[in-house]
Amino acid sequence: MSIADNIKIVQEHIANACASVNRSPDNVQLIAVSKQKPVTAIFEALDAGLTHFGENRLEEAQTKIATINAARSQSPIWHMIGHIQSRKAKAIPPLFDIVHSIDRLKIAQKLSTIAQEKHLILPIFIEVNASGEQSKYGFPVKGWQEQPARKAAFYEAVQTISELPNLDIRGLMTMAPFYENVQETRPIFAEVAELRADLTETFALALPHLSMGMTNDYVVAIEEGATMVRIGRAIFGER
Numbered sequence: 001m002s003i004a005d006n007i008k009i010v011q012e013h014i015a016n017a018c019a020s021v022n023r024s025p026d027n028v029q030l031i032a033v034s035k036q037k038p039v040t041a042i043f044e045a046l047d048a049g050l051t052h053f054g055e056n057r058l059e060e061a062q063t064k065i066a067t068i069n070a071a072r073s074q075s076p077i078w079h080m081i082g083h084i085q086s087r088k089a090k091a092i093p094p095l096f097d098i099v100h101s102i103d104r105l106k107i108a109q110k111l112s113t114i115a116q117e118k119h120l121i122l123p124i125f126i127e128v129n130a131s132g133e134q135s136k137y138g139f140p141v142k143g144w145q146e147q148p149a150r151k152a153a154f155y156e157a158v159q160t161i162s163e164l165p166n167l168d169i170r171g172l173m174t175m176a177p178f179y180e181n182v183q184e185t186r187p188i189f190a191e192v193a194e195l196r197a198d199l200t201e202t203f204a205l206a207l208p209h210l211s212m213g214m215t216n217d218y219v220v221a222i223e224e225g226a227t228m229v230r231i232g233r234a235i236f237g238e239r
């Protein structure tokens with residue numbers, strides 16, 4: 001199977017998932033996660049028509065993005081999806097167009113300062129940990145509806161981030177744990193979708209996007225409202 005074939009299959013699955021819940025596939029953006037894959041693979045995906053790519057490590061992304069952008073008259077849209085170390089934040093904009101991994105206040109403050117210095121507006125996602133898994137980054141929001149203190153702490157962080165200059169909060173991002181039975185991811189995605197709805201009401205913030213769903217679970221994520229899916233292995237093969 002070629003990368004182009006894989007992309008066709010993923011796009012079909014996205015279309016079917018959208019149809020099953022009466023959503024338009026135009027409202028689900030596919031982000032091809034090219035981490036640990038060579039630029040040749042990215043060129044194949046570009047030739048198959050994809051325009052959004054996700055990377056999770058700064059150093060690796062720097063060389064790959066430079067190569068790809070130099071070779072194409074129209075640069076793709078680059079999404080940073082991995083944890084960002086504070087001391088490396090300076091290089092994030094304008095290398096990346098969108099940052100999905102705002103997992104703590106400090107990195108939001110840092111990127112706000114850098115975006116001001118560089119005179120640009122940086123679109124961001126606030127990453128939430130809705131499963132409680134220790135290994136996952138993100139603001140802890142598991143069970144937020146029954147946990148007033150946890151909810152209050154998160155809402156205070158969102159308030160603070162929303163007031164930072166030169167950041168444009170586009171929505172929430174989350175990663176579900178790996179489950180043998182993918183249906184077990186459903187309540188996690190649903191909880192994040194409800195959180196977005198509640199935040200929108202509370203802060204009168206437009207939060208158009210939910211970045212959730214990977215190779216294992218993107219169909220369920222779309223059924224629960226994902227508007228951006230980040231897919232690596234189903235497109236580029238195992239890493």
Ligand SMILES: *Cc1c(COP(=O)(O)O)cnc(C)c1O
Nearest residue numbers: 033056081214215230231232233
């Ligand atoms: C690796 C990664 C993905 C893609 O995972 P696949 O299982 O390869 O689809 C999505 N999001 C994040 C944050 C990742 O690190």
